[in-house]
Amino acid sequence: MLYFSDNELDAFLLEDIYRGDLTTHSLGLDNVPARMIFKRKNAGIVAGISIAEKLLRKLAIEPHVFVNEGDTVAAGSLLLTAQARADKLHQAWKVVQLVLEWSCGVAQYTAEMIANAKAINPNAIVACTRKSIPNTRKLATNAVLAAGGHIHRQGLSETLLVFTNHRNLLADPEDWQGIVTRLKQQAPENKITLEADNLVQFEQMLTAEPDIIQLDKFTPEQVKHALHVLALTNKKITLSVAGGVNKNNVAEYAKLGIQLFITSAPYYAPPEDIKVIIEKQA
Template sequence: MMFNGYNDSLVQNIRAWLQEDIGSGDITTWTTIEEGHESKAVIHAKEDGIIAGMPVAELVFRTVDPSLTFNPLVQDGAIVRKGTIIAEVEGSTHRILTGERLALNLLQRLSGIATKTRSFVDVLEGLSTRLVDTRKTTPGHRMLEKYAVRVGGGANHRFGLYDAVMIKDNHIKGAGGISQAISRARANIPHTMTIEVETESLSQVEEALTAGADIIMLDNMSLEGMTEAVQLIKSRSPHVRVEASGNVSLETVRGIAETGVDVISVGRLTYSFASLDISLDLNAKKGGAEG
């Protein structure tokens, strides 16, 4: 998958994350390894999974030292088995060890998200329902984590509060009802922007339909309730898309999809995952300064 996340914000973040780790300097490397020492390191998976974040890891090493050579041996989206060497890094031993932890942290987290996402996607095989993420991401890492969801075969929900209207329970309370919330939103947004409404009952679904919602979310409904809501929505307004959300798990996701919903949003893709175990091993290439 093509990575299109290179931007000033990511570069600035990587510099800040490196500074957080390095501080005044990598004292262990400085005091144990000669300055001119060079090595070739291999990065390998220690468990099965989906790889995501290779271009990000490369950017970390190149930010530490542009002269380092980073050679990816697999691409993002690759299914790897335990023991697979996924990349090689060559150059200054000092610089490789300085960038090691941040590069691995990002690779492990993003690969963990991609692997988690793929497990959900596999359960939905054969169905047209779309799996999407949420805004439940790590602050400062949303772009990367949503990228990892795409690598795993999922899709992205809105990126932030700015790119779609999503009326939730507290908005409904503040506005005085679903109809009032939709009416006010419609009067103040561009005609190209959609309005999604979170509903918890059939009566709320009916109110959202009447008020002209573009997308209706069925939040924490039973399978029977979702089936009835989907039938109502599709019979009255076939163009309205239906999203399901709320405590979705690998055990329940296919049953939810089979109710006929168009989209299932899963927060745990980015907030409840296990980082993939990935390691870097150093192999000495040549010694340091002479004399």
């Protein structure tokens, strides 16, 4: 479970309630005792529940939580309930609902993509990139991890990944051995990944023996060729595929022998439907 600071939680809440709830106040419902119920409409995985719990507590609402991050639940399952004054519940309603809906959507897509890959290769890894929707990266990370996914890199300081845009600035952009040697000297504790834009680059990179070569936007036929060429070298280099890999085509790549899939597709999955009911508390 990721840690969300008070400032991050406040930012979620203040986006919606920075000037209060005009409708609830105008109807004179502020102090009405009420109960709020959250249910997942469709069967599937749960994500964002720990954040939802913290958001409610920020508003001095004590929630009753019935599931955990990463649980798979049946359609109509009760996720959480809360009792408080109506004004507090209405302030929490949409913020908590949106966190749950979007998080569950990302987690559901991730879980389905993992299942499709593992059906072919039980050792397959689905890792999500830093190409998330702005200001949602931490929520997305939480959802991906809840679904059993991995994080490819969530920031520039995490891993060594050399793109063409890095090499364009070097004196010799195709000095693969020089690039790898320098990175080994400067960051000896990190694995080195080079991204190949085409098969020519891929074959040139092999001589430098990076830890990983990331095949960007390669077709299945190109990936098949790359795997064949790598096998002839007997070099221990991991190949990953990135760019356009999603739950609908991941099995096609897995059949070729790839087991590391780099994707941002889960971030753009449709939100799951979270049903919210607020009722008068007897």
